[in-house]
Amino acid sequence: MIQSKKVKNLNLFTIKFPVPALVSILHRMSGVFLFLLMPIITFSFWYSLLSEQYFDQVLIFFNWWPIKITKLVLIWGITHHLLAGTRHLLLDLQLGLDLISARFSSKTVLSVSFFITFLVGLWSW
């Protein structure tokens, strides 16, 4: 057996992500997060269309403070997933493939998603 002498550094705390990699991994993580919260969204949408009483119950549920915080994270997840996905579609169309514009677009995605989350938080709190 020949032992490989390659130096491996897969410690996540010492690896420094480039910005596009950060956007990519956050795209994945927000996707998983959205997938896990999807039953809540589907169920509350279904419940809110049944009758007025249930609609009010859904409103009360979504104005409970832990749900409010979760809702903000959810809004961040949706906007980030949307923007990063749009960036991915543009990359598939071979737009913005060079390093400078890729870094610029990923910084734009990060900042715009946080900005939109901030705005929605201000509007809905």
Place this chain on the structure above:
Amino acid sequence: MVMVKSNILNFFGGMTQWLYQRFTAVYMLFYLIFISITIWNNSPINFDIWMNIFNSIYIQITTALFFLLMFFHSWIGILHITNDYIKNRIIRFFLNQLFALMSIIQSIMICILFAGSYR
């Protein structure tokens, strides 16, 4: 022995999954913009306005399609993620089945919701 698998009529190969992911993404992007504008225009939402929005047949069809495509999109995404990070085949298999079951139950809920409004 080399197995050559035909790409024709392979509706769930890697290339078609890639395409499904893109097309569903584009549909959901446009739907989300459209529904946000609709909700924004009827801005102080109460139950009557909420019911009125979803009484329109076009909104019902596009919404049902949105939810179904969302379950499909998320299921493909989650298949790729479990494939990448979960090495144990048995755990991965059962997780995939569980996630598929979750998606199917939610699809049935959405279908019942919008089919029920025609009775």
